[in-house]
Amino acid sequence: MSELLKVDNINVYYGSIHAIRNVSFHVDEGEIVTLIGANGAGKSTTLNCIAGLLKSDTGDIVFNGESLSKIPGFKIVNKGLSLVPEGRRIFLQMTVEENLQMGAFSNPENEQAGLERVFDLFPRLKERRSQVAGTLSGGEQQMLAMGRALMSKPKLMMLDEPSMGLSPILVDQIFEIIKNLNDTGTTILLVEQNAAAALDIADRAYVMETSRIVMEGKASELKESNQIQKAYLGQ
Amino acid sequence: MTVFIRTLISGLNLGSIYALIALGYSMVYGIARMLNFAHGDIIMVGAYSGIVAVMSIGLPPIVGILLGVIVCALLGITIERLAYKPLRQAPSLSILITAIGVSYLLQNLALIIFGPEQKAYPMFSGVKSFQILGAKIDGITILTLAVTACIMIGLNLFINKTKIGKAMRAVSEDKGAAELMGISTDRTITVTFAIGSALAAIASAFYGATYVYILPTTGSMPGIKAFTAAVFGGIGSIPGAMLGGIVLGLIEQFAKQYISTLWSNAIVFGVLIIVLLVKPTGLMGKTIQEKV
Ligand SMILES: Nc1ncnc2c1ncn2[C@@H]1O[C@H](COP(=O)(O)OP(=O)(O)OP(=O)(O)O)[C@@H](O)[C@H]1O
Numbered sequence A: 001m002s003e004l005l006k007v008d009n010i011n012v013y014y015g016s017i018h019a020i021r022n023v024s025f026h027v028d029e030g031e032i033v034t035l036i037g038a039n040g041a042g043k044s045t046t047l048n049c050i051a052g053l054l055k056s057d058t059g060d061i062v063f064n065g066e067s068l069s070k071i072p073g074f075k076i077v078n079k080g081l082s083l084v085p086e087g088r089r090i091f092l093q094m095t096v097e098e099n100l101q102m103g104a105f106s107n108p109e110n111e112q113a114g115l116e117r118v119f120d121l122f123p124r125l126k127e128r129r130s131q132v133a134g135t136l137s138g139g140e141q142q143m144l145a146m147g148r149a150l151m152s153k154p155k156l157m158m159l160d161e162p163s164m165g166l167s168p169i170l171v172d173q174i175f176e177i178i179k180n181l182n183d184t185g186t187t188i189l190l191v192e193q194n195a196a197a198a199l200d201i202a203d204r205a206y207v208m209e210t211s212r213i214v215m216e217g218k219a220s221e222l223k224e225s226n227q228i229q230k231a232y233l234g235q
Numbered sequence B: 001m002t003v004f005i006r007t008l009i010s011g012l013n014l015g016s017i018y019a020l021i022a023l024g025y026s027m028v029y030g031i032a033r034m035l036n037f038a039h040g041d042i043i044m045v046g047a048y049s050g051i052v053a054v055m056s057i058g059l060p061p062i063v064g065i066l067l068g069v070i071v072c073a074l075l076g077i078t079i080e081r082l083a084y085k086p087l088r089q090a091p092s093l094s095i096l097i098t099a100i101g102v103s104y105l106l107q108n109l110a111l112i113i114f115g116p117e118q119k120a121y122p123m124f125s126g127v128k129s130f131q132i133l134g135a136k137i138d139g140i141t142i143l144t145l146a147v148t149a150c151i152m153i154g155l156n157l158f159i160n161k162t163k164i165g166k167a168m169r170a171v172s173e174d175k176g177a178a179e180l181m182g183i184s185t186d187r188t189i190t191v192t193f194a195i196g197s198a199l200a201a202i203a204s205a206f207y208g209a210t211y212v213y214i215l216p217t218t219g220s221m222p223g224i225k226a227f228t229a230a231v232f233g234g235i236g237s238i239p240g241a242m243l244g245g246i247v248l249g250l251i252e253q254f255a256k257q258y259i260s261t262l263w264s265n266a267i268v269f270g271v272l273i274i275v276l277l278v279k280p281t282g283l284m285g286k287t288i289q290e291k292v
């Protein structure tokens, strides 16, 4: 399998806080890779840095053979990489449809096909296409955030805690959809607090602790590891 | 009754001018989260551009106004690039002080170029007046109201229906999320400054036509009033700026007519304070959640 994303030795600071240290990992085409770890470990910082919201002073991020470190943040989605950010960050004052249109901002030819695909995946959003996003339920907002990220037709979709605040049934649904997306050719990089569910659908996993990656391996193997079970699976 | 109608119309006239200027304050605040205190002086630049175009070059007034619009839009973009863009990450106090500095710079440049004496604004000397319900109304007033109404409708369509307009709304809600969509914050801010400054130039033509004389400091007072109107309507909100401008113009003219010319400004600001006490976000303001 070919390497789609290579993160090589990145460091991000917030003022004097060193949020991620020498982080390196890779995602192969077609994989589901999950990044798990405790609160504050640096998972969101890592994803935001890959998506271009934050810049690393060191190292490089290579996507699809092209270095992203010199590209301005807003152009990164063009390369086929999209992020469903932590806390969803949908545009609350815009309608469902407008949010989705914004998702296709970099790729307007795909708007119509994208809308059809998203409405197919999330029929709920179709019913509510003219509703203002701020009035959607939490689950619907998560669907909208995912739908919006799909509008750019990403090769790699990064999701930051998509299950946050959702009921168990919805969590199952969201994970089911992530799996489906992966089956239809989208590579996935998934950050989750819900480590058990993430390890269930992932091929490989990285574990972050206090701003570093401390462990990596096949998801199925990590799931059996004593250390992981104690720290993240509550067993 | 005639006096009432006349006051109403002149209040709407003044309110339209405030609204056009307030839109610039409010849009820039909504997108760039900064108070551009040099915005008032853009009006002055627009007015002088019109004077130069018509009096010195001999262009027809409408061309002079369009030229003012272009000059102001370019000036707005330039000010943003040179003075504000380098301060994107700076504390808001630094940006505020810079904006005040830009304001003085523009006023003093105008003082050097055009001198301290007032210049007559030439534009609409030949426009006819009308009789409305017994009150004699200047043609220019009707023109001001009609053009302002068209601009407001156009601006609403632009913001709600076009791709750039929607991108502006997205940036004003969440810059980071907008960048994730592929929207350039810098480009959006540029467009916002261009539109705001162009609207100020149009306001300058109506202001010049109503008040006739132009000075290097001409922009300050309508600037401050329009800023008040923007806060009054809910800063960051486009319909709020429109409503705030109109309401402020009406209050000012009615206060002048029925209470006292001397007290009219005090009354305007008094009403502002009361509104902000009752509703701190302004008439149509949304609560802005600051991201931590
Ligand atoms: N904007 C910021 N300013 C200052 N410090 C920050 C900022 N964002 C994150 N941090 C700090 O950086 C570290 C990593 O944060 P990050 O959000 O990446 O963690 P996380 O692994 O995503 O945690 P969680 O699981 O709680 O979402 C934390 O110590 C956090 O306090």
Ligand SMILES: [Mg+2]
Residues within 6 Å of the ligand: A043, A044, A045, A086, A160
């Ligand atoms: Mg996080």
